[in-house]
Amino acid sequence: MPPTLASLVQHSKLKLTVRAGEDHLDTPVRWAHASELTDPVPYMEGGELLLITALKLDAEDPQAMRRYVQRLVGAGVIGLGFAVGVHYDEIPEALVDAARAEDLPLLEVPRRTPFLAIIKEVSAAIAAEQYRSVTDGFAAQRELTRQALSGGPEGVLSALASQVDGWAALYDASGSVVATAPEWAARRAARITSEVERLRDRPAPASAVVGGADDRIELHSLGAGRRPRTALAVGTAAALGTTERYAVHSAIALLTLTTERSRSLHAAEQRLGAAVLRMLLAGEPDHARTVAGELYGELLDAPFRLLIAETAPAPRGGGAPAVAGHDPLADLADVVEAAAARAGEAVLVVPDGGDRLVLLFADGGAAATACLQLAAVTDAARAEGREQQAADGEQLVVGLSAPAGPIAAATGYKQAEQALSVARRRGRTLVEHEELAAGSVLPLLADDAVRAFADGMLRALREHDATGRGDLVASLRAWLSRHGQWDAAAADLGVHRHTLRYRMRRVEEILGRSLDDPDARMELWLALKATSTSTT
Numbered sequence: 001m002p003p004t005l006a007s008l009v010q011h012s013k014l015k016l017t018v019r020a021g022e023d024h025l026d027t028p029v030r031w032a033h034a035s036e037l038t039d040p041v042p043y044m045e046g047g048e049l050l051l052i053t054a055l056k057l058d059a060e061d062p063q064a065m066r067r068y069v070q071r072l073v074g075a076g077v078i079g080l081g082f083a084v085g086v087h088y089d090e091i092p093e094a095l096v097d098a099a100r101a102e103d104l105p106l107l108e109v110p111r112r113t114p115f116l117a118i119i120k121e122v123s124a125a126i127a128a129e130q131y132r133s134v135t136d137g138f139a140a141q142r143e144l145t146r147q148a149l150s151g152g153p154e155g156v157l158s159a160l161a162s163q164v165d166g167w168a169a170l171y172d173a174s175g176s177v178v179a180t181a182p183e184w185a186a187r188r189a190a191r192i193t194s195e196v197e198r199l200r201d202r203p204a205p206a207s208a209v210v211g212g213a214d215d216r217i218e219l220h221s222l223g224a225g226r227r228p229r230t231a232l233a234v235g236t237a238a239a240l241g242t243t244e245r246y247a248v249h250s251a252i253a254l255l256t257l258t259t260e261r262s263r264s265l266h267a268a269e270q271r272l273g274a275a276v277l278r279m280l281l282a283g284e285p286d287h288a289r290t291v292a293g294e295l296y297g298e299l300l301d302a303p304f305r306l307l308i309a310e311t312a313p314a315p316r317g318g319g320a321p322a323v324a325g326h327d328p329l330a331d332l333a334d335v336v337e338a339a340a341a342r343a344g345e346a347v348l349v350v351p352d353g354g355d356r357l358v359l360l361f362a363d364g365g366a367a368a369t370a371c372l373q374l375a376a377v378t379d380a381a382r383a384e385g386r387e388q389q390a391a392d393g394e395q396l397v398v399g400l401s402a403p404a405g406p407i408a409a410a411t412g413y414k415q416a417e418q419a420l421s422v423a424r425r426r427g428r429t430l431v432e433h434e435e436l437a438a439g440s441v442l443p444l445l446a447d448d449a450v451r452a453f454a455d456g457m458l459r460a461l462r463e464h465d466a467t468g469r470g471d472l473v474a475s476l477r478a479w480l481s482r483h484g485q486w487d488a489a490a491a492d493l494g495v496h497r498h499t500l501r502y503r504m505r506r507v508e509e510i511l512g513r514s515l516d517d518p519d520a521r522m523e524l525w526l527a528l529k530a531t532s533t534s535t536t
Helices: 005-009 062-074 093-101 115-164 185-190 193-200 242-281 285-300 328-343 366-383 406-426 433-438 442-446 448-466 472-481 486-493 497-511 518-530
Strands: 017-020 031-034 048-052 079-083 106-109 167-171 177-181 207-212 215-222 230-236 304-313 347-351 356-362 394-400 430-432
Touching (some): 005 106, 005 115, 017 093, 031 115, 048 115, 062 093, 079 115, 093 106, 115 167, 115 177, 115 230, 115 242, 167 185, 177 185, 185 230, 193 207, 215 242, 230 242, 242 347, 242 356, 242 406, 285 347, 285 356, 285 406, 304 328, 304 406, 328 347, 328 356, 328 366, 328 394, 356 366, 366 394, 406 433, 430 433, 448 472, 448 497, 448 518, 472 486, 472 497, 472 518, 486 497
Parallel strands (some): 031 048, 048 079, 079 106, 394 430
Antiparallel strands (some): 017 106, 167 177, 207 215, 304 356, 304 394, 347 356
């Protein structure tokens, strides 16, 4: 316990007497200081016991004493010690009345008690309290270390919550709650996930304080790299003391060590996963199953999906300002792996160079759901212009295969690449291959290369029409849309069928291609659709 005015009064050697402020003696004393200045306030920090003899004070003037005491209280002075038998045989009533009016503790110091004795007693008590705090802090470190070795992260949280007389929570890389201590804190921890997510966007190490005066929560990022992997929350009813601060720092160190060990294990798992993926794509499912073992074996026993993700340049003027250290691919991996871990699912994550990521996860599982949810949230944020982009202005693009099995892994990979290409062209976060099979081929014609080809194919016809010698492009469109039916196409154009026949002969002559060729008709129709202003 830190020294208080009550502990000084109870000290038998000091022989102090309380003359005012009896109800405020439990206030901690930060220091004891002697000053005979008429205005010592500029030199006070708050929490001091001020010792005086009233050498320069008019201690018998009620107004002067009232102003003097009010300034002391305003500066945070917690007590006044008055030495009797020096300049005054007893404390003047004017000072006693002023102290009582402001509830300021006033202690009478006998002549035989030097101020130095009081100062040394306060100093010794503060030093003893600091020593106890350091000793208790080392004891807390030992207990936290013991719990880390025997109980893992959950044991660390439990010991930390006990040390700070509050609660503690651990969050994964996606910002979701992993564990809490005590259990009742789970709901409280879940309410601050948005604060945890904001902390993750800051370079590590990072910390923040949230909550009110009686519900104070400290957040700390965990991990040795610049990108935080996890986070720790510590909730208490008041600010942390020295011992509690030692305990929190120890927990951060131990949980960071655990995180880094997990990262090393995670890297080894990724290398194994890469080997499994290479075997699947090479058409060796049996070898892949042998290598996968218990780690990824269950993933190959049910339909799975292949996902390929990369980053693409964000459109200029869209999205939120660039966020340093923000990595869309790392975010995707964090979200998917966290969801799989919570559901007890296996998930295979393989970095493909520095700008691509390949994932393999169970069809319909928690990892697949988390991926689809992330894409939906990202698309919604992009539409509102508030998506976080990487420092170089990049955004996430994902292609997802149809459900597949080990034998069809190579086909699934090709499907994911095709879906990725479409997502990139359409400016969408995620496209599933099943959408392509169920949709129309026309949106694929929006590619610039296809448009350039179409413009080249139809240029001669458009130049002919520009001279006013006929409407060959419109006639070709009408004829093709009517599947070569002369009367129906001529009626659509409002011309005689012989006029339309003449125009189609001119099309063949100008293009040097026969309209009886189905390939020529198909290419011309697609060229017309690609250059149409209605195509999106």
